[in-house]
Amino acid sequence: MPSFQTSPGMRDILPPESGRWRRFTAVFADVVEAAGYQQVIPPLLEDLGVFTRIGDATDVVTKEMYDFVDKGDRRVALRPEQTASVCRAFAQHRPPVLPWKVFYSGPNFRYEKPQRGRYRQFDQVGIEVLGVDDPMLDVEVIALGWEFYRALGLQQVTLIVNSLGEPGDRSRYVEALRTHFEAAGEQLTEQSRVTLAKNPLRVLDSKRDPDQPFIATAPQIADFYGDDAAEHFAAVQAGLQSLGIPFTVEPKLVRGLDYYRSTIFEFQGGTFESAQNGLGGGGRYDGLVEALGGPATPGIGFALGVDRTLIACDDEGCFAAEPLQLDAFVVDVVGGLEAAAITAELRAAGLSADRGYDNRSMKAQMKLANRSGAACAVIIGEQEVADGSIIVKPMRGGDQVTIPRSGLIAQLSETRTHD
């Protein structure tokens, strides 16, 4: 047993899985950069206050924060998500051109009880747009998430959308819900009664059976929309339809973070048996920048969980991890200097190359060459050194050839183009 292991909910991403992670963020960047989004890299650590603005009724803030006092007596916290940081950055730097379209990727921290698809350090990729209220922007944001899943090859992801209305609509709805659920009294589960006191909306999220009858008969948000909210939401739906993006309106979708209002949405994996089927989600948070000390600014964005999305990819058999591919593996049985020279020559020519070490037997080095995934083994021994030649052996079929040492790069470049 090793003396140390990763802390609960923390894990190492090792090759070849790590290569898949790198491609994951690359694919995401490609998709959103093509839509004019640029990367922002906020710090992992922020003043605690940045995150408490997310809402005092969410566990993310009240129970799961990695917060502490630093050596300068500052109350700080590891970020539990990145939307608040992006809004803080906006308020701090005041980008002159709106909308400000950014994307991000990186780890977040929440002190929860770990499960599959739920880690204490977990990665998200996401986008945020600040400064525009147009429902067509909502459509673009949702469409980019959709497009990204498609780029990964996921076919079974479903999209659910809802609108929480304008702040006034939302307030009236919350009051109606409070009245409704309070009428149920003791029949509601104790946990739901606690939730009710903090945020009646979230009672709709309960999965406990005794609560279901009251959730089923609860008031519907749609009945509380003012003209603006109804118009906005209708435009979003029309936009999604025009792009051919399938979705369902889920009136009970409320999202966990308190800052959401108006349009909200969630992407769900189609293959999950566990409760961790929320692959990602987002929505409008028009008051957040203001709450962080900036000007009143509309905002919308989403965050997608890397870990869960990759689990979905496993389930659907897409976007698999790929073994390392090399152009050449140098096998040297004359002592090492030749291998060093040849390997350097190959790399300088833009070919990827690895080599054997420790003067192992040719057989052992050939096994390494095989495992390295190299297209060719480049073999040099006593005889080749003597007559200035070198052997190139294709590892995936074909006969080996002995060629003049000076023709190595040309030979390999040619076989590579044939692949």
Place this chain on the structure above:
RNA sequence: GUGGUCAUAGCUCAAUAGGUAGAGCACCAGGUUGUGAUCCUGGCGGUUGGGGGUUCAAGUCCCCUUGGCCACCCCA
């Protein structure tokens, strides 16, 4: 945070009613005195997650602890 369940070699798993810990894969070496992915032989590898207890004897029973997983909660 609450409840449940599991924990044996690097990996996947065995081990009859408590009785000396095994296999496959992987890895290393040889069979093949310059050549891999197949095959054969051999080798390396475990204080059975950790600690304590019951017993002549514990991987197997009991307690504690750590960790994984599942449900709740919450959320990505």
